[in-house]
Amino acid sequence: MVSVAGAMRLGVFGGTFDPLHTGHLMVAQEVIEVLSLDRVLFVPALRSPHKPHEPAASATLRLQMIRSAIEGDTRFEVSDLEIRRAGPSYTVETLRAIGVQRPGTQLALILGADQWAEFGQWHEPREIASIAKLALITRTGDYPSDLDSGFTDGPPLPTTVVPVTRIDLSATLIRSRVREGLSVRYLVPESVRRIIEANNLYLNEV
Numbered sequence: 001m002v003s004v005a006g007a008m009r010l011g012v013f014g015g016t017f018d019p020l021h022t023g024h025l026m027v028a029q030e031v032i033e034v035l036s037l038d039r040v041l042f043v044p045a046l047r048s049p050h051k052p053h054e055p056a057a058s059a060t061l062r063l064q065m066i067r068s069a070i071e072g073d074t075r076f077e078v079s080d081l082e083i084r085r086a087g088p089s090y091t092v093e094t095l096r097a098i099g100v101q102r103p104g105t106q107l108a109l110i111l112g113a114d115q116w117a118e119f120g121q122w123h124e125p126r127e128i129a130s131i132a133k134l135a136l137i138t139r140t141g142d143y144p145s146d147l148d149s150g151f152t153d154g155p156p157l158p159t160t161v162v163p164v165t166r167i168d169l170s171a172t173l174i175r176s177r178v179r180e181g182l183s184v185r186y187l188v189p190e191s192v193r194r195i196i197e198a199n200n201l202y203l204n205e206v
Contacts, residue, residue, distance in 0.1 A: 011040040012098065012132065013110045014082070014091060016048055016171070018055040019196060020066050021188045023169040025076075027137055030164040031110055032075055035135060040110070041098070042066050042078045045089035056175060056205045059083040061195065068191035092124040095131045107132035108160075116143070120150015126157070134159040139166035178202040 011031050017024065020042075028040040044062050047054055055062060063080055070076035081097055082089040095107060109132040111119065116136055119125050128134075136143050136159050146156045169187060177184050179202055184193055196202065 008039070008102065008105045009035070009037045009108065010098075010102065010105050011035065011037045011108045011110050011135065012043060012095065013040050014043045014045060014089070014094065016055045017042065017044045017062050017066055018057050018171050019062065019174055019188060019192055019201070020069050021169055021171060021174055021192070022186070023167050025069065025189070026167060027110070027112075027164050028076060031108070031135055031137070031162055034162045034164075035108055035133075035160065037108060039074075040076055042070070042076065043082055043094060044078070044080075045082045046085065047088055057199075057201050061199060061201065065192045065195050068195060069189040071191070090123045092122075092128050092131070095128060099131065108135045109133070110135050110137060110162075112137050113143075116149050118150070120146075120152075125151075126154070129157045136161050137164055138162065139164060175202040175205055179205055 011028065013024070013028055015024075024042075028042070031037065032040055044059065044066060046059050057065075063078065063083060066078045070078060079098075082094055085093070091109065095109065098107065099105070109128065111134060122128065134157060138161055141163060143159075143161050151157065174184050174187060177187070178196060184196070188196070
């Protein structure tokens with residue numbers, strides 16, 4: 001990605017966010033600081049093409065949880081672009097759409113270890129890398145190679161490894177605790193916890 005003086009630097013953070021939790025917000029904050037970004041855009045997926053199951057919470061509620069969590073923090077935004085799009089959410093299409101909406105913006109795609117491990121199987125991965133800087137989140141200080149991501153030929157992809165604070169927290173853990181009747185206070189923003197409880201989310205998830 002070519003740097004342009006004065007251009008907005010925007011991190012793109014995709015996922016199902018089912019639900020958004022404190023770890024997501026910590027990652028977004030630290031990526032802003034390490035990469036000197038202006039903002040991070042949360043992009044919840046309607047349905048991930050890389051996951052076999054539908055999200056447990058509806059797209060409307062997942063979007064509501066993100067909006068409630070980031071309210072008042074001007075460093076963060078949320079987009080319903082993928083939720084409004086029919087079918088699976090392909091990252092390359094999302095990045096192209098953001099580029100049209102925000103011409104001249106420098107994009108950085110935020111990727112976790114699980115996403116990077118499958119990146120070679122994503123739709124048009126090399127095109128993704130040509131549109132956005134690949135920001136690889138690591139909590140261990142290192143990261144797998146292109147080969148570990150499914151790339152076996154061609155030049156290596158340009159990537160930037162971003163070390164972040166290690167916190168063993170996942171949306172799966174949050175849903176499990178809710179299902180077991182355990183508290184998720186302090187693991188998710190308080191506004192997210194209230195939405196989960198008000199809508200009886202995750203109680204009957206198999």
